[in-house]
Amino acid sequence: MKEPSLKDTSLGMMLVLSSTAIIVGAVLAGFFQLVSAKIEANRLEEERRAIFAVIEGIECDECYEVITKDIEVDGKVKPFRIFRGHDMEGNTVGYSFIAEGPGFSAKIRMMVGLNVVPDTLSGLRVVEQIETPGLGDKITKEKFYSQFKGLSVKPEIEYVKNRKPEKANQIQAVTGATISSRAVVNAINKNIKVVLKALEEEEFKQSQIEEKF
Amino acid sequence: MAKRTITEEFKKGLWAENAVLRLLLGMCPALAVTNSAINGLVMGLASTFVVVCSSTMVSTIRRLVPRQVRIPTYIVIIAGFVTLADLFLKAQFPAISKALGPYVPLIVVNCMIMSRAEFFASKHPLKPSMADALGTGLGFTGVLVVLGSIREILGFGSIFDIVIMTEEAFTPWVIMILPPGAFLSLGLMIGIINHFTELRKKRSGI
């Protein structure tokens, strides 16, 4: 450092720091604008793929609709989305919804499929999780998913450990990942009641519309 | 310090002054995300991107930044590049971005990057700084890939998601994927390397 210049005064320091922060902030904001559409598209695509995976018999790419309802979960009223899948003629082939719950390390989000007669599930896909690799993340494997196909939700889903399930509403928890398995079961149980109620109301509305015609 | 050529600045980071194996820097990501080879590779490349960009930047503006505020300035620059890398991964490779979870933002506090900015780039011109950063980054990536491969082979029986040992032939050592496996394999890896370096020294001595 030869000449004592502006940069060694406190004004210079503030200038350097704040201009760095502003430039970095501006660049990031610009880049975020650039990629946010793509990130959002990725999220939607993932959601769409999950819907197609859990509802069987959707016959075309656009054959599903979103029903948004204000539903009370955990004491908070939130818009809750239910997806209705249909075939080419518009007949309902199944429903699905997103359930969330605390897992072993953080929140687990999953897409749950319901059959037309919503007594049994039609499938499950975990959309978001950071469970322990090698143990907890076995809940994202086909072996675990397949147990939910045709699983009865009445009166409630239960899990058993280290033995084969005996009843229609039981699944076997993944060995070494009981907590993650339980988190999935709890999240479904918590959300399914409100979903069933919402579906009843929806059907009631649908039948009223049909009567009018 | 003897003057080194640009190639030498690049080469030293690969092995002789490898961040993880020799300087014990950047241990957190080296342990946390190496449960599979692909995670290690992506994490290594993302860190390389950040270290090269931030070293370039720091070296360019090194005469403008007052000494007292250089650390905060460097942190802001590094954090900016990390966020860029994070957003890019989210947009282009959503699956991998999810697997790495919050460890991508944590590249900010990877001491390896800070040490390159503070000890090298802030005192050297552009070209050596870039060479030094690139060497360090690639050396780091190499360690992460090797460690990730070892843990994936023993823990899942696969490498880069290609199954090489079926579950019937080989019972996976789940512990290798879990935290203790990370500590044990990295510890043994550094120990073995130390052993051979020692042997070579002895031989050349005689």
Next chain:
Amino acid sequence: MNVVLVFLSAAIVNNLVLSYFLGICPFLGVSRRLDTAVNMGLATTFVMTLAAVITWLINNYILIPFDLPFLQNVTFIITIASLVQLVEMFIRKSSPPLYRSLGIYLPLITTNCAILGLTLFEALREYSLIESLFFGLGGGVGFTLALVLMAGMREELEFADVPKALQGAPMTLLIAGMLALAFMGFAGLLSV
């Protein structure tokens, strides 16, 4: 969620150092002696608790309302860096004896990834303010616990006959592996 559970989970079950690999650098660097380990742990706990609360306020009152979550990383690290500076100045003025015992560790804390990691996890898990406070406190206690356990073992190790190739970092990593193995026994006790 019960704040006691959040605290215990962060401190023991999901220990930041041993199951999330956060704060490995100080864990390997400052765990040689028991007394320095205790002091480093206390300083970190203090900064961590403050950081957890302040970043919660910034995240929930500035970043989320203005739709700027991509700035989380930059703002959190600046917050932590300036917090460390402030705490250092405050302690130096108010309590010189405390400064003498903690002062030299404070600059190290800025680059301790455990703190940034903790604040990022906190934002990810959408904790409430009170939960964040206990999450920060629990994370700090967990970090101190890991550091102190490690230091205790390393002091004993001075008298052991360690093979030359394993001396220093490799041996420390191997011990950390066994410690992590022991802490896995707590896994499943509590979730999140």
